[in-house]
Amino acid sequence: MTTTATIAATAHERLVLAKDASRQIGLLTDEAKAEALRAIADAVAGAADRIIAANADDLERGRANGISDGLADRLRLDLPRVHSLAAAVRDVADLPDPVGRILEERVLSNGVHLQKVAVPFGVVGSIYEARPNVTVDIAALALRSGNAVVLRGGTAAQQTNAALVAVMRAALDALGIDPEAIQTVDDFGRDGAHALMQARGLVDVLVPRGSAELIETVVTQSSVPVIETGAGVVHIVLDESAPVEWAERIIVNAKAQRPSVCNAVETVLVLRGGAERLIPPVSAALRAAGVTIHGDEEVRAFVPEAIPTTEADWSTEHMSLDVSLRIVDDLDAALAHILRYSTHHTESIITTDEKHAERFLAEVDSAVVMANASTRFTDGGEFGFGAEVGISTQKLHARGPMGLPELTSTKWLARGAGQIRP
Amino acid sequence: MTTTATIAATAHERLVLAKDASRQIGLLTDEAKAEALRAIADAVAGAADRIIAANADDLERGRANGISDGLADRLRLDLPRVHSLAAAVRDVADLPDPVGRILEERVLSNGVHLQKVAVPFGVVGSIYEARPNVTVDIAALALRSGNAVVLRGGTAAQQTNAALVAVMRAALDALGIDPEAIQTVDDFGRDGAHALMQARGLVDVLVPRGSAELIETVVTQSSVPVIETGAGVVHIVLDESAPVEWAERIIVNAKAQRPSVCNAVETVLVLRGGAERLIPPVSAALRAAGVTIHGDEEVRAFVPEAIPTTEADWSTEHMSLDVSLRIVDDLDAALAHILRYSTHHTESIITTDEKHAERFLAEVDSAVVMANASTRFTDGGEFGFGAEVGISTQKLHARGPMGLPELTSTKWLARGAGQIRP
Numbered sequence: 108m109t110t111t112a113t114i115a116a117t118a119h120e121r122l123v124l125a126k127d128a129s130r131q132i133g134l135l136t137d138e139a140k141a142e143a144l145r146a147i148a149d150a151v152a153g154a155a156d157r158i159i160a161a162n163a164d165d166l167e168r169g170r171a172n173g174i175s176d177g178l179a180d181r182l183r184l185d186l187p188r189v190h191s192l193a194a195a196v197r198d199v200a201d202l203p204d205p206v207g208r209i210l211e212e213r214v215l216s217n218g219v220h221l222q223k224v225a226v227p228f229g230v231v232g233s234i235y236e237a238r239p240n241v242t243v244d245i246a247a248l249a250l251r252s253g254n255a256v257v258l259r260g261g262t263a264a265q266q267t268n269a270a271l272v273a274v275m276r277a278a279l280d281a282l283g284i285d286p287e288a289i290q291t292v293d294d295f296g297r298d299g300a301h302a303l304m305q306a307r308g309l310v311d312v313l314v315p316r317g318s319a320e321l322i323e324t325v326v327t328q329s330s331v332p333v334i335e336t337g338a339g340v341v342h343i344v345l346d347e348s349a350p351v352e353w354a355e356r357i358i359v360n361a362k363a364q365r366p367s368v369c370n371a372v373e374t375v376l377v378l379r380g381g382a383e384r385l386i387p388p389v390s391a392a393l394r395a396a397g398v399t400i401h402g403d404e405e406v407r408a409f410v411p412e413a414i415p416t417t418e419a420d421w422s423t424e425h426m427s428l429d430v431s432l433r434i435v436d437d438l439d440a441a442l443a444h445i446l447r448y449s450t451h452h453t454e455s456i457i458t459t460d461e462k463h464a465e466r467f468l469a470e471v472d473s474a475v476v477m478a479n480a481s482t483r484f485t486d487g488g489e490f491g492f493g494a495e496v497g498i499s500t501q502k503l504h505a506r507g508p509m510g511l512p513e514l515t516s517t518k519w520l521a522r523g524a525g526q527i528r529p
Numbered sequence: 530m531t532t533t534a535t536i537a538a539t540a541h542e543r544l545v546l547a548k549d550a551s552r553q554i555g556l557l558t559d560e561a562k563a564e565a566l567r568a569i570a571d572a573v574a575g576a577a578d579r580i581i582a583a584n585a586d587d588l589e590r591g592r593a594n595g596i597s598d599g600l601a602d603r604l605r606l607d608l609p610r611v612h613s614l615a616a617a618v619r620d621v622a623d624l625p626d627p628v629g630r631i632l633e634e635r636v637l638s639n640g641v642h643l644q645k646v647a648v649p650f651g652v653v654g655s656i657y658e659a660r661p662n663v664t665v666d667i668a669a670l671a672l673r674s675g676n677a678v679v680l681r682g683g684t685a686a687q688q689t690n691a692a693l694v695a696v697m698r699a700a701l702d703a704l705g706i707d708p709e710a711i712q713t714v715d716d717f718g719r720d721g722a723h724a725l726m727q728a729r730g731l732v733d734v735l736v737p738r739g740s741a742e743l744i745e746t747v748v749t750q751s752s753v754p755v756i757e758t759g760a761g762v763v764h765i766v767l768d769e770s771a772p773v774e775w776a777e778r779i780i781v782n783a784k785a786q787r788p789s790v791c792n793a794v795e796t797v798l799v800l801r802g803g804a805e806r807l808i809p810p811v812s813a814a815l816r817a818a819g820v821t822i823h824g825d826e827e828v829r830a831f832v833p834e835a836i837p838t839t840e841a842d843w844s845t846e847h848m849s850l851d852v853s854l855r856i857v858d859d860l861d862a863a864l865a866h867i868l869r870y871s872t873h874h875t876e877s878i879i880t881t882d883e884k885h886a887e888r889f890l891a892e893v894d895s896a897v898v899m900a901n902a903s904t905r906f907t908d909g910g911e912f913g914f915g916a917e918v919g920i921s922t923q924k925l926h927a928r929g930p931m932g933l934p935e936l937t938s939t940k941w942l943a944r945g946a947g948q949i950r951p
Contacts, residue, residue, distance in 0.1 A: 134891065213913065219902050221912065228924050229894065307748075311924050326729075330749050332925040353947040360949035446552075455943075468942050469556065472651065480641050480945030489950065490643065490941075491635065502650050502733050502938035503754040504926040516924035519912075520890050521877075523902030525775040527782035528911065 118302035122309040124287035129255035133227040137204035144200035150278035152193040161270035199247040202493045205512040206253045220522040225515040227253030228311040232303045236317035237261040242268045252514035255288040304329035337500030339369035339452035344441045346458030347380035355392040360481040363396040370485040374431045376441045402432040421448045453485040474507035540724035544731040546709035551677035555649040559626035566622035572700035574615040583692035621669040624915045627934040628675045642944040647937040649675030650733040654725045658739035659683040674936035677710040726751035759922030761791035761874035766863045768880030769802035777814040782903040785818040792907040796853045798863045823853040843870045875907040896929035
């Protein structure tokens with residue numbers, strides 16, 4: 108297989124080509140987009156050897172540069188991983204087309220017929236880190252929603268991403284679709300990321316994926332509108348009325364099922380009236396699941412082996428089997444703690460007191476607010492979206508898990524017969 | 530009347546107070562918000578003398594500084610204008626509450642009940658120019674949608690805005706609503722605007738209103754998410770099939786009814802096949818309405834008195850009784866011109882050829898795309914929104930005329946009974 112189309116020489120040229128290509132992509136039918144994604148899936152699976160060879164080059168360079176085992180594992184592609192990448196693209200192909208949905212419709216008294224319809228953004232940019240699966244994921248989600256895509260992955264995965272992009276572009280080209288709809292600016296290093304962040308008018312939206320530092324950089328440096336997918340300092344509140352069984356089950360699930368993800372709980376706030384009844388069994392269940400508890404003096408009266416908390420604990424996303432426990436006076440104190448330390452991702456309360464539940468749901472200002480459920484449910488797949496673009500922690504455009512419809516904008520269509528404004 | 534609450538000493542303190550107050554405002558009932566707006570309307574009308582006196586100070590200072598007659602007129606408040614300000618607030622009070630709408634709802638197979646509900650942003654910021662009516666408009670729209678508001682108006686209107694803000698704050702205070710929900714940072718000059726643009730985490734969204742330069746500055750300098758309300762280089766295309774009567778009526782309306790607004794047409798593109806039939810009557814109708822025509826050599830063959838166009842004409846928002854005319858080969862050439870020069874606000878085609886109309890509606894990438902209607906219809910009032918926050922020319926969150934619902938975000942509520950993720 109060869110790289111069908113030459114990749115333009117400058118980042119700006121590539122962005123212009125992506126913008127041009129976005130007009131063709133935006134007008135493709137549902138079936139044409141699904142077919143393009145199936146062709147990409149077949150091409151990725153068919154080029155597994157080439158992709159794995161490029162990945163081996165990245166891994167070797169990484170080892171020479173002394174990258175960590177964790178990074179190497181995120182970077183590594185083997186045959187099962189390549190096939191699961193292709194399968195994920197086929198899943199996206201099967202999703203309903205988000206473009207063309209009529210979101211509002213009305214006929215004005217003068218007879219003008221108004222429709223608000225979903226349209227593609229145009230060009231979606233993404234800046235992300237070492238996982239090469241993001242390269243294929245974002246490209247598939249963008250194309251399925253009628254957008255061209257410009258990718259900027261981590262330097263560590265540069266050969267892998269180049270191979271993946273070449274394979275995807277060739278698959279489009281073979282179908283007569285402009286391959287310039289998929290672009291990478293990886294080979295320009297920091298300049299590529301900078302060009303992407305300053306490409307107002309060429310790139311319509313930028314979705315950073317990765318560490319809090321990466322997202323902060325993109326949000327503060329970009330003049331292209333950004334959808335912020337943020338870190339999760341996630342809280343669970345144990346009300347005085349919390350059933351022990353729910354408290355144990357939900358907190359263990361929320362912390363230990365997959366501690367390295369953004370919807371894992373970081374801080375458990377226990378209302379003082381329930382502390383004596385709830386802390387001993389919950390902390391025992393957590394310890395049985397391998398969790399290290401951090402607590403202040405009050406907590407350590409119940410859990411002597413807890414690590415003393417510091418102020419930093421309350422704003423830390425551990426990404427590990429660590430959880431901070433705190434006793435608070437009442438629901439007001441719990442809400443005040445969340446207001447101060449939450450990243451507004453997900454919070455849950457365990458309670459049988461409906462007034463406390465409804466107050467919590469109304470007053471907590473986070474993307475997802477729960478009563479009596481595990482915070483691990485904050486996920487596009489769990490919400491039934493079929494795919495997830497990311498979890499937005501901002502309030503503009505999209506909040507919480509984002510599916511394909513969140514990669515579309517809208518436009519108003521007005522059909523008249525000579526009407527003028529009086 | 531006195532300023533009930535002391536205005537804090539630094540811009541940052543005011544932003545923190547606004548954020549605190551936003552929690553109370555966000556939980557107000559529909560009726561409480563409507564009542565607050567009616568109280569503000571009464572207070573503004575009741576304090577007309579004081580507001581007009583402050584305005585006279587601004588006007589006097591302006592005259593001493595040599596401001597233009599146009600600016601003085603935009604700045605001036607007299608008794609009818611103050612009463613129409615109050616009336617506009619009462620209209621907003623009567624609009625339906627956008628908060629609490631259930632936008633999506635589903636029960637997952639595990640029994641967790643999910644709802645996506647409309648919630649206030651929190652704190653809405655606005656940076657704008659000399660019109661003091663924006664001060665009251667934006668405050669009313671923000672409060673009606675459950676938000677606190679931070680205002681930064683033009684220096685020329687500083688005394689007027691200070692009086693309006695004091696009156697509105699006192700009205701809230703009298704109802705037991707935290708007056709800190711309405712803040713101004715006018716008295717900090719550029720530092721106030723800068724504080725507002727850098728207030729990520731305190732201000733949730735920034736809506737600039739004013740000149741293209743102001744909006745460009747805010748978009749490029751703000752790290753707070755911005756809703757861009759942009760300039761309109763608006764196009765009308767005359768297809769070969771355009772009925773002369775529709776062409777004359779729509780173009781005269783779109784240009785001459787109110788030339789100083791963003792939905793007024795700036796460029797008319799005539800398909801070559803229709804030029805001879807359409808240009809003479811349309812240009813005669815425009816001239817009869819006092820419009821100056823700009824045209825290239827081809828156009829001047831039909832309209833000898835047309836001012837020769839330069840390249841700059843095609844990207845100019847005249848804001849005056851001037852329009853640029855151009856003959857293009859076909860619809861493709863018209864679409865290419867629009868793609869190159871449009872600000873993506875509004876474009877319209879006059880045609881009886883349904884294929885051309887549908888192609889235009891599908892392919893033009895603007896907030897509002899029309900067939901056979903005046904571009905002057907791009908307006909929240911005309912669209913039936915009851916009020917308009919502005920006309921968004923960006924693709925994120927809101928596009929086209931924005932009503933109250935566009936001043937809300939969403940959150941997901943999840944209600945369970947102990948469910949965990951398997």
